[in-house]
Amino acid sequence: METTFLMIKPRAVADGLVGEIIAALEDGGFAIAGVASRRLTVEEASGLYEAHVGKPFFGALVEFMTSGVSIGILLNAPDAIAALRRLVGATKPSEAEPGTIRARFGKDLQQNAVHACDSAERVERESGFYFGDCPRAVVG
Secondary structure (H helix, E strand, O other): OEEEEEEEOHHHHHOOOHHHHHHHHHHOOOEEEEEEEEOOOHHHHHHHOHHHOOOOOHHHHHHHHOOOOEEEEEEEEOOHHHHHHHHHOOOOHHHOOOOOHHHHHOOOOOOOOEEEOOOHHHHHHHHHHHHOOOHHHHHO
């Protein structure tokens, strides 16, 4: 069993898509291990997306990510990180496979409904914004 992290972005929360996204996760074979909602600060959103500092879209991304409540979800499944990446689909909703979360619920590249971690290191780091420094303690 492996743990991964998914964030439902502010637009998807505001549009009332949380239940449908969680249903897609459960239908995809994931067990929910923790859920936390919060509105990220500018500093937190900047830290979450630090890989994009200096890129032309960084400011707009931080503004979007701080525009409302987002939801962090810890998920358990065999090979969870890779399995979740497949389930959420390509970053651009228009390029995501039909039936994936981003194809179903994403609006555009920035507002693609969800964020999913691509490595165990990122799971630890990014889940910390929602669950503190010890997400494994939340999982049990």
